[in-house]
Amino acid sequence: MRGSGAERLRPAxxxxxxxxxxxxxxxxxxxxxxxxxxxARLRDYVRHVSGxxxxxxxxxxxxxxxxxRAAPQRDVAQPFAVWLYCLARxxxxxxxxQRDARGRLLQALAAGSHALLARFQRREAxxxxxMVADQEFAAAFDSALRTLPEEFRSVFLLRQREGLSYEEIxxxxxxxxxxxxxxxxxxxxxxxxxxxxxxxxxxxxx
Amino acid sequence: xxxxxRCASVQAVTTLWLDRRLSAxxxxxxxxxxxxxxxxxxxxxxQARLAQAVAQLPREAPAADVVARAWRAARGASSPALPNxxxxxxxxxxxxxxxAAAVLLTTALGGYWLGLERGARRAVAEFVVAExxxxxxxxxxxxDAPTPAAPxxxxxxxxxxxxxxxxxxxxxxxxxxxxxxxxxxxxxxAYRRAAHLVLADLxxxxxxxxxxxxxxxxxxxxxxxxxxxxxxxxxxxxPDASLxxxxxxxxxxxxxxxxxxxxxxxxxxxxxxxxxxxxxxxxDRPRAPLEVxxxxxxxxxxxxxxxxxxxxxxxxxxxELLEAKESFVRGDLDATxxxxxxxxxxxxxxxxxxxxxxxxxLSAGATGDRALVExxxxxxxxxxxxxxxxxxxxxxxxxxxxxxVQFGFGTLGEWPRRKPEPPQxxxxxxxxxxxxxxx
Numbered sequence: 001m002r003g004s005g006a007e008r009l010r011p012a013x014x015x016x017x018x019x020x021x022x023x024x025x026x027x028x029x030x031x032x033x034x035x036x037x038x039x040a041r042l043r044d045y046v047r048h049v050s051g052x053x054x055x056x057x058x059x060x061x062x063x064x065x066x067x068x069r070a071a072p073q074r075d076v077a078q079p080f081a082v083w084l085y086c087l088a089r090x091x092x093x094x095x096x097x098q099r100d101a102r103g104r105l106l107q108a109l110a111a112g113s114h115a116l117l118a119r120f121q122r123r124e125a126x127x128x129x130x131m132v133a134d135q136e137f138a139a140a141f142d143s144a145l146r147t148l149p150e151e152f153r154s155v156f157l158l159r160q161r162e163g164l165s166y167e168e169i170x171x172x173x174x175x176x177x178x179x180x181x182x183x184x185x186x187x188x189x190x191x192x193x194x195x196x197x198x199x200x201x202x203x204x205x206x
Numbered sequence: 207x208x209x210x211x212r213c214a215s216v217q218a219v220t221t222l223w224l225d226r227r228l229s230a231x232x233x234x235x236x237x238x239x240x241x242x243x244x245x246x247x248x249x250x251x252x253q254a255r256l257a258q259a260v261a262q263l264p265r266e267a268p269a270a271d272v273v274a275r276a277w278r279a280a281r282g283a284s285s286p287a288l289p290n291x292x293x294x295x296x297x298x299x300x301x302x303x304x305x306a307a308a309v310l311l312t313t314a315l316g317g318y319w320l321g322l323e324r325g326a327r328r329a330v331a332e333f334v335v336a337e338x339x340x341x342x343x344x345x346x347x348x349x350d351a352p353t354p355a356a357p358x359x360x361x362x363x364x365x366x367x368x369x370x371x372x373x374x375x376x377x378x379x380x381x382x383x384x385x386x387x388x389x390x391x392x393x394x395x396a397y398r399r400a401a402h403l404v405l406a407d408l409x410x411x412x413x414x415x416x417x418x419x420x421x422x423x424x425x426x427x428x429x430x431x432x433x434x435x436x437x438x439x440x441x442x443x444x445p446d447a448s449l450x451x452x453x454x455x456x457x458x459x460x461x462x463x464x465x466x467x468x469x470x471x472x473x474x475x476x477x478x479x480x481x482x483x484x485x486x487x488x489x490d491r492p493r494a495p496l497e498v499x500x501x502x503x504x505x506x507x508x509x510x511x512x513x514x515x516x517x518x519x520x521x522x523x524x525x526e527l528l529e530a531k532e533s534f535v536r537g538d539l540d541a542t543x544x545x546x547x548x549x550x551x552x553x554x555x556x557x558x559x560x561x562x563x564x565x566x567x568l569s570a571g572a573t574g575d576r577a578l579v580e581x582x583x584x585x586x587x588x589x590x591x592x593x594x595x596x597x598x599x600x601x602x603x604x605x606x607x608x609x610x611v612q613f614g615f616g617t618l619g620e621w622p623r624r625k626p627e628p629p630q631x632x633x634x635x636x637x638x639x640x641x642x643x644x645x
Binding site: 026028031032035036039040041043044047056057060061062064065068069137138141159160161163166181184185188191192195196198199200 | 218220221222225227248252253255256257259260261263264265266267268269272273275276277279280281
């Protein structure tokens, strides 16, 4: 069974492999096209996994470089999204590991100030919630995410932000789909507690 | 079932419900309960609200120049095929001996590298690979050159002493001319590829949870008969300080992708008598000579290519993959290829998709330490410990199973078994008695 989110991504991915094939032979236009298609998503993912908003562009750059380098080995038997997010996760996790605890703390303090710089790109955006200001939620979400270990964070983001299926996430993170499910449960519970102010119904429905 | 149990079970599947992964019957069941239970309804709504809010958070646009910068960086990095070990194997472009060098280095030396700072570690790898990837045959040149200035605390034993710390490089006559950078040559690319091959291995070791890394390395050291190494403290090694400046030069050249300088350094290093690797712990007892099968480049390529071409693995057949590796290590290439091609092995590769996963388990398996392998696999055949071990490993995009065959060596014995024997102190289990390596 596929998640609806995965279906959302899929139509855009049809000819991604054609782009990758062109990138493999050094086609700059294809490289730019692929970056144009997926740059914002990739940036969003590496930014949230790394928890480092300030480094998001640099991380995206690194992901794109890796896309270029890995293009010749692209195995089309593997779903494109899996391939792409594997590369991105590697970059984000490496970055995460390279920063010492103090650096993370500073970044954490600096984060949360990101603004609504881009338009929301979701195609089937559900009606806006009655929600407090996005910016406030975004900052709280950043903080809450940081309470999760990376492996939970990635699973959550890949599902909730990127709309990938359990199976795709399992392939990216290298765990069984069943574990994806348990990690999602725990991540959501944790975030639910951290973000209770936003998640709970203020009307305190029964 | 009490009401409370019912609520707990419903809330446990909220995630599956949100993700539309419940069967129709289960969904109807949950929905019926939620209609009746205000607490569960509130919980579900909170989760749904949260999911929606998270999904609706806007994405920031990348900075305008990111793509251009990435393109420049990618193009500047010599070649898109750089990390393609499998491809480079197939294309026959990797320096001869690189595969054997990696086999030599891998887990055996991993412990030493861990004591070095990152850049230095990388350069050490470069250095050793360079040493092993000359124009000669795969067989590493014996480093029995005199080691004049080395404060070697013990006599370096026989030719194949590969383990321990590098000595005697010191302030070697490194050609440090500021040669202008030029287009990468085949030789420099081969050199870099070989280095990356080793680095991929080192990086894997480095990323294993410390608690598991030490027993893994220790088991591998025991597999070489280096009990003293295995028993050494986990930290406190003092890498050869005199080596570091040289390594930094290498590192700098590598980072700057200065191929001219890199090659110049490489040739200087080749001309420098490398001391033997001396065990870090400098044990008094003589070390067992390290026996390593020698493969020709073509042989190694054939195996690597076969691994690489496997469709992506099944726990039940992991043992088969381990046997394939053992054959490879023993030098029985025909048996290796045969095992690699079995359906069971292919399922294994499928199951463990990530090359990391395979590598780590293979690496442990090759030590013959069953207890360790079982601990990695969770002992009960479950995914627990392995998953724990691997959860933080970033994806290795460097080209599939070809790296797997580079990992560790030794024999496996009759793994898997249901119950691990208590780990034996200081020596590997009898299953480790290896058949004599091919020379």
